[in-house]
Amino acid sequence: MRPLNRRPRISFGILFALATTAAAASEGELRVCADPNNLPFSNSAEAGFENRLAAMVAEHFGQQVSYIWWAQRRGFIRNTLKAGRCDVVMGVPSGYELVETTKPYYRSSYVFVTRQDQHLELSSLLDPRLHHLVIGVHLIGDDGNNPPPAQALGDQGIVDNVRGYSIYGDYRQADPPARLIEAVESGKIDVAAAWGPLGGYFAQRSPVPLTVTPIRDYERFPSQQFQFTIAMGVRKGDDALRDRLNAFIDEHRSEISSLLRSYGVPLVDQSVTVSGGHE
Template sequence: MRSRVSSLFVLAMSALPLSVLAAKPDTLRVCADPNNMPFSNQAEEGFENKLAGMVAKQFGKAVSYTWWAQRRGFIRQTLKAGVCDLVMGIPAGYDLVETTRPYYRSTYVFVSQAARHLQLDAIDDPQLRRLTIGVHLIGADGNNTPPAHALGRQGIVDNVRGFMIYGDYREPDPPARLIEAVENGEIDIAAAWGPLAGYAAKRSGVPLTVTPIIASEQFSPQQFQFEIAMGVRKGDHALRDGLNDFIDEHGAEIRTLLQDYGVPLVEHRHSSAGEHR
């Protein structure tokens, strides 16, 4: 068995390009989505791009990107394939990678036009039964966002509009279609991941209200808040520990960066559980 595993390993390594086998020591190799603002894009305008630049500067390195759409198979095609060493935004405790300590915690939010004055923050608010609600859908296998699950558990289905989080990748920032539907009045309210919603609200030509979602006890342990960390390959403790030191030393700068992008921040908890955004 050991001989067979070794042979498979050699064959796999021989198939990798030379650039993967011999990463430059002066380069921080990052894998990121080229079309997923406010997190990252190929123009390096996202807050994860800015954060990668801060990390590289601390390490005395330059950032080198491998671009890959952040959807199912992302980790397998990037970190596990050896084409990069770091992913900037990973749910804390995500079991496919080695994660750092969280560098921020955010929440799902409701987004509505400010002119509507909906004053709605609870996922079981009776108003939701008469409003057109937009949610992100991840796939047809039931692996959807917490708001989508919570609404379904209450039987709120007929007035819910689903927007595929992957969307049409030929368009800029596909997940943003959900927030745009609020702006143009296509839906009354959206339940969205906070960083996306907060960034869109700051840039919107239509004043938007962004309100953290409150979960009542009936949805426990349903979570709407998640801690986000950086991810490295399992076993890469040296890089993980260096990143943890960076997070400890630059907490205030990281917080300012996130606030500049409109990310709703909530206090960290002592939990490492998370869900992929």
């Protein structure tokens, strides 16, 4: 057994050789950490908007995209980016503490998703009809953490008519987050409160016409945020890649916005600061 107060000794020559080999291997490629079953963001068929964005970045850099696939849940960053197996995560909240984040490249909002034939036209979590409608929300994490709309509903005592759908779902099926929007389609629930990119994408592809409306309760629930800015994430200290990605974002904002809109992502003007929002 190695003494507990001593670290194993590794020669600087070996460390330099490993670093040189890794740099050479990645010089001609953009190594992306991504989930293989997480549309609209990414999947193994490279059909998500983060896959498309990665391809745009790689082309700009004169590189090829390569992927390390890992389910995006607890341990994702530790087992991919921090482990040195890849170099960039295409979508993280701005200021995410586990990584070095770029400038944000979009801002979106939580939304209501309803059937058009119901004519509910919801936009506020204070709408009195929510005390009686069946509401679906995503539950996040192994401990079933509640997203902001669920927290706000709970603050009002709206609990018994709320149904939770795991955002991870049955990972053996395609697109686990889609189950929440499919419940609106089938009439199992009256309204879904979902993160905008998820709600917008699956509503856009629904065989039943659905309405997607941003939740606009900016100041009514000061402890909750309903809008978030999204950036790319690199390893802490990798300022060179961060700066290259920032330059790409600045030069391609219109193309990025067009890509996101094509996936049904509800976009919020990043130049407008909303009380309670996240810049």
